[in-house]
Amino acid sequence: MTPRWTTAVLDTDQPGGWAVARSPEGFLFDDNGALFPREWLKRQDLAILAEHGIGHLDGEPVYLLELRAHSEVPGCNWKGLRAFMLEGDHTVFKVLGYAAQIGTWAREHRFCGNCGQAMIQVPRERAMYCQPCDLRSYPRISPSMIVLVTRGDEVLLARSPRFVAGVYSTLAGFAEPGESAEDCLIREVREEVQIEVKNVQYLGSQCWPFPHSMMLGFHAEYAGGEIVCQEDEIEDAQWFNVHDLPPLPASRSIARYLIDVYVARRLGHAEPVLPG
Numbered sequence: 353m354t355p356r357w358t359t360a361v362l363d364t365d366q367p368g369g370w371a372v373a374r375s376p377e378g379f380l381f382d383d384n385g386a387l388f389p390r391e392w393l394k395r396q397d398l399a400i401l402a403e404h405g406i407g408h409l410d411g412e413p414v415y416l417l418e419l420r421a422h423s424e425v426p427g428c429n430w431k432g433l434r435a436f437m438l439e440g441d442h443t444v445f446k447v448l449g450y451a452a453q454i455g456t457w458a459r460e461h462r463f464c465g466n467c468g469q470a471m472i473q474v475p476r477e478r479a480m481y482c483q484p485c486d487l488r489s490y491p492r493i494s495p496s497m498i499v500l501v502t503r504g505d506e507v508l509l510a511r512s513p514r515f516v517a518g519v520y521s522t523l524a525g526f527a528e529p530g531e532s533a534e535d536c537l538i539r540e541v542r543e544e545v546q547i548e549v550k551n552v553q554y555l556g557s558q559c560w561p562f563p564h565s566m567m568l569g570f571h572a573e574y575a576g577g578e579i580v581c582q583e584d585e586i587e588d589a590q591w592f593n594v595h596d597l598p599p600l601p602a603s604r605s606i607a608r609y610l611i612d613v614y615v616a617r618r619l620g621h622a623e624p625v626l627p628g
C-alpha cells in the first residue's frame with residue numbers, strides 16, 4: 353500500500369499545495385484541521401521566518417511556514433504538537449511531527465556552529481550549509497532507548513515528576529556518545545532504578561518528535577537488584593502485576609505498545625500493532 357505521507361525536499365519557488373504554520377504556540381488550525389491552502393495562508397499577516405517544502409500528503413505538496421511569533425488569524429487557533437498526537441488523524445500528526453523537527457532544526461542552524469556566520473539552505477537537500485567552513489548540518493535525531501523490564505507476571509513501571517498525575521510508564525533515556533543501544537539501555541535502567549537486566553530483545557522503533565527523539569523499543573528480563581529511584585528523575589517506580597496496571601501512557605506511544613505487547617503475550621491475546 354502506498355503511504356499517504358512521504359517526505360521530500362520541495363522547491364519553495366513553486367506555487368500551490370498545502371501549508372502548515374508553526375509558531376512557538378504550536379500549529380495553526382481551524383475546523384478543517386492544520387493544513388491550509390498555501391497561497392491563502394501566505395496572504396495572512398504572518399511573521400514568516402522560513403519556508404520549507406517538506407513532502408507529499410495524498411500526492412499533494414506540503415510546505416511549512418515557520419513563524420517568528422504567533423499571529424491572530426481570523427477563525428483559527430494554535431495548538432501544540434502533543435495535542436495532535438493525542439487526538440485526530442495519525443497521518444496528519446506525522447506530517448506535523450516532521451514539520452516540527454525540520455522547523456526546529458532549521459531555526460537552530462541559521463548560523464554556523466563553527467564560525468558563527470549565516471548558513472544557507474542547500475537546494476534539493478535537507479541541509480544547512482556554511483560556505484567558508486564547507487560545513488553541512490543535517491536534521492538532528494536523538495536515539496533514545498525505551499524498555500519494558502519484566503519479572504514473570506510483573507512489569508516495572510516508573511513515574512517522572514513531569515508525567516500526568518498517576519501515569520506510570522516504561523524506562524527511557526538518551527544514548528550517549530560511545531554507547532551501543534544495549535549499553536545505553538543497561539546504563540539507563542541501572543541509573544534510574546538500580547535494577548540489572550538480561551535477555552534484552554529489540555521490538556521496534558518510533559519517531560518521537562518531542563523534540564527529535566528516535567525511540568528504540570526493547571523488552572528485558574529482570575536479573576537482580578532492588579528498586580532505588582534516581583533522585584529528581586524518577587518520582588516512583590514499582591512492579592505492577594499485568595492484571596492490576598496503573599494509568600498508562602497514550603495509546604499511540606511506543607511505551608504503551610511495549611506494555612500492551614507483553615500483557616497480550618502473557619494473557620494469550622492478539623498482539624497490538626506499533627503505530628508508525
Ligand SMILES: NC(=O)c1ccc[n+]([C@@H]2O[C@H](COP(=O)([O-])OP(=O)(O)OC[C@H]3O[C@@H](n4cnc5c(N)ncnc54)[C@H](O)[C@@H]3O)[C@@H](O)[C@H]2O)c1
Binds near residue numbers: 607
Ligand atoms: N514515545 C514514548 O513512548 C516515550 C516514552 C518515554 C520517553 N520518551 C522520550 O524518550 C526520550 C528520553 O527519555 P528521558 O527524558 O527519560 O531521557 P533521560 O533519562 O536520558 O533523561 C533526560 C535528561 O537527558 C538529557 N538530555 C536531554 N536531551 C538530550 C539529548 N538530545 N541527548 C542526550 N541527553 C539529553 C537532559 O539532561 C535531560 O534532563 C525523551 O525524548 C522522551 O520524551 C518517549
Ligand SMILES: [Mg+2]
Binds near residue numbers: 523524525544585
Ligand atoms: Mg529517563
Ligand SMILES: [Zn+2]
Binds near residue numbers: 465466469484485
Ligand atoms: Zn562556518
